[in-house]
Each structure stands twice: as C-alpha cells, then as structure tokens.
Amino acid sequence: MKRIFVYEHLSAGGEMAGESSADGGIEADALLAMGQQMRDAIVLDLLGLKNYDVTVATCKRASQVPRPAHAVVAREGESAFEFVARQSQAHDMAWVVAPETDGLLSRFGQCVARDRWLGCDGPSIALTTSKRRTLSRLALAGIATPRDFEGATETCCWVAKPDDGAGATATRLHRTLASAVIASRCAPANAAWEVEPWVEGTALSLSMLCSQADAELLSVNRQQVAIDAHGVVSFHGVEVNVMARADPRFATMGALAERIGRAIPGLRGFVGVDVVWHAQRGPVVIEINPRVTCAYAGLSAALGRNLAREVIAAHGPADACAEAPRVAHA
Known part of the structure; x- marks a missing residue:
C-alpha cells in the first residue's frame, strides 16, 4: 500500500496575494471554492486506484474531504512549508497544488524530496x-x-x-x-x-x-x-x-x-x-x-480516463495504479 499526500494551498488554510476583487482577483470564498474543487477532484481520482492510502491537507474552512481519505491539518504555529515537508516525509508521494505567486510553488518543491514530488521539476517551475x-x-x-x-x-x-x-x-x-x-x-x-x-x-x-x-x-x-x-x-x-x-x-x-x-x-x-x-x-x-488548474475538475469524467493514475505514471513506473471501483464518499 502506497501512501500519497495531497496538499492544495487554499483549502489547506494558506493564502495568496490578490484575494480582493478590487485588484482583479476574486473573492476569498470563491478562491477557496476553486481550490477545494481541484483538491477533491484529485482525491476522488486517487481513491479510484488500488493500493493507495490517501491523506488530504485541510483546514477549518474546508474540513470535509472525500472518504475514505484521511484529513490532516497543520500543527499550531507550523508554517505551510514545514507542514508539507513533515507530511511528505511520512508519505511515498506528495501532490502539491499552489500558485506560483511569490515563489510559493517553488518553495514547496524545495520542501519535498524529488522522488516523492508529483509535479514539474524545480527549473521548469522557476522558469x-x-x-x-x-x-x-x-x-x-x-x-x-x-x-x-x-x-x-x-x-x-x-x-x-x-x-x-x-x-x-x-x-x-x-x-x-x-x-x-x-x-x-x-x-x-x-x-x-x-x-x-x-x-x-x-x-x-x-x-x-x-x-x-x-x-x-x-x-x-x-x-x-x-x-x-x-x-x-x-x-x-x-x-x-x-x-x-x-x-x-x-x-x-x-x-x-x-x-x-x-x-x-x-x-x-x-x-x-x-x-x-x-x-x-x-x-x-x-x-x-506548472501545476493542476481549475480545468482538472471534471476532466477525468469528461475524457473517461483516470488522470491521477496517468499523472503518477508520468513520473515513473505505473505499478499499483490499476483502477478500482469508486468508493462512497461524502
């Protein structure tokens, strides 16, 4: 059984610049909803794979996660980077979704060992x-x-x-x-x-x-x-x-x-x-x-493909990635 940690920055309690609609962004609640939608789409795809134990970062504002995934929250006073680093060390893989703004995604990439990171490499993220x-x-x-x-x-x-x-x-x-x-x-x-x-x-x-x-x-x-x-x-x-x-x-x-x-x-x-x-x-x-975007949500169903399985396969051997029947989730 492989363990995979899913972290989406906003639904895990993080913030980003531009949460006010006054500067061309969108309201914080709308941003959170988009983040949670991306997170849950990834998690549901992962729950359709055999031999995977899924852990999901969350916070009080987005506490409900698809079952039977496990919800985890950052410790009191723990930074987002410390949280991701700690959880990644306890898992075989870490799938992080975060904005590039202020170098956030790059910094998260530096917190996770390369062989556990499901995403673009450091130079391509920086570019x-x-x-x-x-x-x-x-x-x-x-x-x-x-x-x-x-x-x-x-x-x-x-x-x-x-x-x-x-x-x-x-x-x-x-x-x-x-x-x-x-x-x-x-x-x-x-x-x-x-x-x-x-x-x-x-x-x-x-x-x-x-x-x-x-x-x-x-x-x-x-x-x-x-x-x-x-x-x-x-x-x-x-x-x-x-x-x-x-x-x-x-x-x-x-x-x-x-x-x-x-x-x-x-x-x-x-x-x-x-x-x-x-x-x-x-x-x-x-x-x-260089990451999952809002377009991920619903795309697996639209294409008839489990994109989580294919993302994992894109980083190496696709063993243990056979699909299993969907489980019930909240």
Whole structure:
C-alpha cells in the first residue's frame, strides 16, 4: 500500500496575494471554492486506484474531504512549508497544488524530496513562474506569444500585470503603451511587472499531460474572463473540454502542446497553458501554469480516463495504479 499526500494551498488554510476583487482577483470564498474543487477532484481520482492510502491537507474552512481519505491539518504555529515537508516525509508521494505567486510553488518543491514530488521539476517551475522568462523561452522555440504583436498596427491595447502573478490577479488593460508602463512603474519596488500587448481573440486554456517521453494535449477549455470599465481583468472560471478532437484547431493545439513540452522538458504531470486563439495567427501562448488548474475538475469524467493514475505514471513506473471501483464518499 502506497501512501500519497495531497496538499492544495487554499483549502489547506494558506493564502495568496490578490484575494480582493478590487485588484482583479476574486473573492476569498470563491478562491477557496476553486481550490477545494481541484483538491477533491484529485482525491476522488486517487481513491479510484488500488493500493493507495490517501491523506488530504485541510483546514477549518474546508474540513470535509472525500472518504475514505484521511484529513490532516497543520500543527499550531507550523508554517505551510514545514507542514508539507513533515507530511511528505511520512508519505511515498506528495501532490502539491499552489500558485506560483511569490515563489510559493517553488518553495514547496524545495520542501519535498524529488522522488516523492508529483509535479514539474524545480527549473521548469522557476522558469514558468516568470511570465517574462516563459515568453522568452517560447519565442526561442518559435512559439507565438504576445511579444509577436509589439509594433503591429492591430495592437491597440496593452496589459500591465505582475511577472509572477497567478491567473488575472492585478492584471489591468490599458489603451496606450505609455499608460501601461506608468502603471508598471507604480508597482511596489520589490515586485517585477510585465507589460505586453493585449491579444484579441478567444480566451482558452490547454490541459496537458507531460512526461519525459512526450506532452499530450488532454483538452481545450474556454476561460471566463471579464474586463470592467476601469480595465481590470478578472477570471471567473473555466468550461472544460469545449473543443472536439475532430475540430481542425485541436490538431493545431496538440502540436503546440508537443512544442511546449520540448521547449520546457522539465514539465511533468498535469500542466495548464493559457492561450488566446487569434483569428489570423492562431494560438498565442499567454502563460504556463506548472501545476493542476481549475480545468482538472471534471476532466477525468469528461475524457473517461483516470488522470491521477496517468499523472503518477508520468513520473515513473505505473505499478499499483490499476483502477478500482469508486468508493462512497461524502
């Protein structure tokens, strides 16, 4: 029997920047609900596997976990990093979901032994934490990014956002480059900001399964993004698996996923990629999330595949990963 520890930062009691809707984020309760949804989707998939004992990090605000998984909470005064380090040492594997903001995901990765960590490697997390560095790497691989629209006559809006922000946190649309630059210069002195062209098109995301051998496109999802009268960009969820595989665009997206995997070979397991489908240029990559995203919830059922089994297999031998009948859960 293998023991696996699941930690989702918000449902485990952690916090992140941008919990206020005033800066382009969403309310704390909505963030918590998204985090708990991701956590429970992972846990339910794991409970469908034989020979796994599942432990789930939780807190008072999200105490109920799918049964028969075991719930654990941090000790009094214990930091999130100490908690994850302690639990990972008591388990064979640790599956951590946390935002890249402020280097959170990178720090959690440093708390867990590499052979127990179910996720991307350290260098790929560090790279994709920075939007600027990510776009530079993708550009070198010939992958379209917002930088391709710099100087284009069609570019009429610009975006200012934190270089390491999660989702649409603190992201604002500006009508001129000068306004976006001024906004970035008004950011806190210790924060790096990115200014890039706004790409018009359909806001999508790719769900990828990455292993040492390849990067498979699992689904194309539609992102629910809004812009208010002040240019504040906000994220309100995702509609999973909206593009049929027979759609010619799916093949294009699949080829893009493979190119991303080759450009960043340390990506492992479930990876999310934010993309805008431009009417003339096709897919333009906005950022890469080196972790489980909201699109994970419901995706196993939509695809008829247990993605937890495949994430584990992507990190090594898939022994003891045969599916078992679902157990009853709360």
